[in-house]
Amino acid sequence: MVVANDPLALLLLKQDVEAFLYHEANLLDDRRYEEWLDLLSDDVRYWVPMRRNVKFGELEREFTREGQDINWFDEGKTTLTQRVRQILTGVHWAEEPLSRLSHLVTNVEITEATPSAADAGEVSLRCRFIIYRNRVATETDILVGRREDRLRRVDGQWRIAQRQVFLDQNVLLAKNLTFFF
């Protein structure tokens, strides 16, 4: 659980985690995809559900389910690596020429640190993102939503072990999702 009795340790941990998240965003925006893949643990789970309009009191049906339904993404490192390899073929027309991207990561909150904030081997966090994409000439997409990540320290380095992305859209307004959240 979040360690409320050690605020200084939590502050330092948050600083550390935020630096990692910004570094990650830079890699994606700088198109250093292979280095980005290295930030993912081998058993990473990457899930982006679709989102339904549901009646009051039925919010448990709002998101498509991980591991059961069709989702925008519901995969591990193998498929994520295939996505990177596809961009790097040079003939992935949806990303050729490459889009211009900016990932803005904000509202970072650590929700869990184990075994402790002072000596965290694993951290769960929640944040918001804005992804701005501009491609070819005037084509622009803005995708906004919430992200829930679980980071794990491997050989002293943070690795992403789980990413859950909750997009604030029903009908996806972008023609494709050729980038990473």
Next chain:
Amino acid sequence: MAITFQPSSYSGLVDRDNGMVSREIFVNSDIYAEEQERIFTRAWLFVGHESQVSKPGDFFVSSMGEESVILCRDRQGEIHVFLNSCMHRGMKVCRYDEGNTPIFTCPYHGWSFATDGALVGVPFYKDAYHEELDKSQWGLIRVPRMVNYKGGIWATWDANAPDFLEYIGGFRTYLDILFDGWDGSEGGTEIIGGIEKWMVPSNWKFPAENFIGDRYHNISHRSVDLVGIGPSGQGRRDNSEREGAKSLDVSFPERGHGTVMFLRPEDAQPVPSYQNDPIVSEYFYQCEIARKERQGQLWRILAGPGTIFPNMSYLPRQPRSIAVWHPRGPDQTEVWRWFLVDASAPPEVKEFLRQYYIRYSGPAGLTEQDDMENWNYAHAASRGAMARRYDYNYQMGMGYAVTDFEDGGLKLDGTVLDTTKARAGEQNQRGFYSRWREFMAARDWDGLATWRNNGSAC
């Protein structure tokens, strides 16, 4: 300069004899408005799957052309399709995507409709309407024709449209492959939860003609073929079954439907596929054996992508799915994609397919992403005053199709173009636009059911 299109204009826009189609039909907003009247209020349209409304009160909000409709199962278990618009002042009576409900209540003035469409709740019925409003006349607008064919729910707004099976004609062979179980058992499919919905900046006919049989656009998918996401780890599909097969493009130009397929040799036997996973491989192998036994010669058909005129496209083999290209203005298409699996397949098979479907299809699918880039910019580059003066070329393979195709005792309906050596052809697209032209020009279904006059049901 505003151009007004008369029914007679359309023969000039789709030049059947020379295999050319004007760009106007993709980009012109007057033509687009005419399409809504002449095509989308008259053709049979795909609405959803019965497995989405399996229990009384279940509903799924769908779309027919531009219009929102409600697919629902009433308390007595009967399936209906209604216009999603309150009869009093037009408000959408359902703004949820799916769920279960006893009534649909309009949030504007409170009129409320039962799941069979009947108007059941009228606020101030006694005081303001003096009980004089005839509620029986003001139920939700119901589609005049609806059919549940092997689980697929189809509807048309035209009471005079032919029966669905007459509309489908000889294409039924291919539609059956989509909705039947993999082993050939009748209608054995269901939807996996989660319908993909996304916007593509292109006219709705771009994807419709792509799916009807554009073998030529393989180069679009070069990147995914290089990466290899197929069920056996290579390419984007599993092609082991195509050994020695003929490649055929099948068109039903009098109806506008078309598909591509591979025809296995007469002496072909089921071969193992999806060999990355033994359970999945065994499942499909056994299904193929069962289907061969059940269907005999027809088993030789390895069906490929197809389009049922006007805007329902599908992939009957993997990734088994249905796409509907909802028109949203001349320059926008809202794509909806349903994914199908054998209802009786083991969980391992369903899970294997679910993962493949996700990585192949839709806006995040490694294959489909590149299609949408092409449709987007092909459309954009055809809009200009200069660009639209130049027709698109659909001449590939003109004059090479036959109407009496036969191979090893198997006769095929429709117009068949053998593309085994040619590798690609455009007769299916020509058939699609030829039918489009008829829809735009004909006054009614008497004029559209041309096959009745020819005495041929091909």
Next chain:
Amino acid sequence: MADIVNLFEVEPGQKVGLYSGATAEVVSNPRDGVWLFVRYLTSPDDPDQVGEEDMVFAQDVLELMTD
């Protein structure tokens, strides 16, 4: 004057008082926040209504009765 009743909070079996002066038992709640399915218990203006099932509109509901 009672507060406006939020129909989501009304359960089958509960009784409601209507502006018309009638009272009714809730048979089921369609959970749209707008309508209730009820059976009339009393109806001073229209005694024939008693025992009848009907839909009642939110703005016709005066109060949730506690007995």
